[in-house]
Amino acid sequence: MDPKRIAALEGRIAGYDVNNCGQFRELIEAYALGALDAEEGTAFEAHLATGCKDCAQAVEEARWLVNQLAYLAPSAAPSDMLKARLMQTVRAEARAAQGSAQPKAGIPLWMWAGVAALLVLTMYSAWDARRLQKEIQTVNESAAAEFRQREQLQQELAVAKRQAHILTDANSKKFAMWPHDTQMPKLEAMWHPELGICVMGQKVPMPSSNRTLQLWLIPKAPGSKPMPSLTFWPDAEGKLVLMVENPPDVMADTKALAITEEPAGGSPQPTSAPMWVGGLS
Numbered sequence: 001m002d003p004k005r006i007a008a009l010e011g012r013i014a015g016y017d018v019n020n021c022g023q024f025r026e027l028i029e030a031y032a033l034g035a036l037d038a039e040e041g042t043a044f045e046a047h048l049a050t051g052c053k054d055c056a057q058a059v060e061e062a063r064w065l066v067n068q069l070a071y072l073a074p075s076a077a078p079s080d081m082l083k084a085r086l087m088q089t090v091r092a093e094a095r096a097a098q099g100s101a102q103p104k105a106g107i108p109l110w111m112w113a114g115v116a117a118l119l120v121l122t123m124y125s126a127w128d129a130r131r132l133q134k135e136i137q138t139v140n141e142s143a144a145a146e147f148r149q150r151e152q153l154q155q156e157l158a159v160a161k162r163q164a165h166i167l168t169d170a171n172s173k174k175f176a177m178w179p180h181d182t183q184m185p186k187l188e189a190m191w192h193p194e195l196g197i198c199v200m201g202q203k204v205p206m207p208s209s210n211r212t213l214q215l216w217l218i219p220k221a222p223g224s225k226p227m228p229s230l231t232f233w234p235d236a237e238g239k240l241v242l243m244v245e246n247p248p249d250v251m252a253d254t255k256a257l258a259i260t261e262e263p264a265g266g267s268p269q270p271t272s273a274p275m276w277v278g279g280l281s
């Protein structure tokens with residue numbers, strides 16, 4: 001006959017006497033948590049099958065406690081490994097304490113310690129995950145900001161390079177833009193057939209807050225309307241550097257450049273007399 005079966009008939013499973021109630025008291029909470037190994041579980045169930053009312057009631061109480069724990073714990077459940085490791089520790093401590101002070105009815109102290117540790121660990125890991133997530137977010141944000149800054153610098157560098165090229169290239173046509181008002185400064189313009197137009201000036205007065213300066217290309221063809229170009233402002237010191245990349249019209253078809261003051265956002269056609277005009281003779 002199977003030795004296990006013989007042991008069961010003798011009332012012994014995994015070293016437990018199925019009729020000795022006291023032996024099982026320390027296993028009840030672990031049983032309710034589903035943390036007993038198979039043999040211990042079988043032994044305890046065999047003891048319950050003898051009709052022990054004390055143990056049946058204790059199991060019910062422990063199950064209630066486990067349910068409360070599940071209700072209290074954050075949504076991130078502790079991993080099975082964590083639970084198993086915790087229960088192993090708790091049971092080892094319970095075994096060590098066995099014989100000295102038999103736990104009284106109700107929830108033994110080590111179980112409370114276990115529950116507290118489980119809660120703390122679960123909350124810690126949830127908190128840790130949140131903190132990690134936050135850190136990752138911060139790193140991503142600063143990387144994105146750095147990327148944007150670098151992109152902007154590259155853009156500015158490209159404009160500066162193009163501008164330098166327009167100013168130095170022999171193919172650029174240089175001409176003055178004369179002010180209508182003699183109190184205003186003269187502007188300098190350079191037009192490169194491929195790279196675009198560059199207009200520069202010093203001591204250019206700032207238009208009022210809801211106004212802007214706007215550049216116009218005046219076509220050679222008689223009767224044709226001025227072509228609207230960019231709107232712009234001088235900087236705080238009155239320095240003006242205007243770059244028009246890829247102007248919509250070819251230099252040969254353009255008679256002159258003009259600058260007017262327009263409502264903010266610019267106009268489809270000039271609404272005031274030109275403040276500066278420069279002819280491409």
Ligand SMILES: [Zn+2]
Nearest residue numbers: 021052054055
């Ligand atoms: Zn019992």
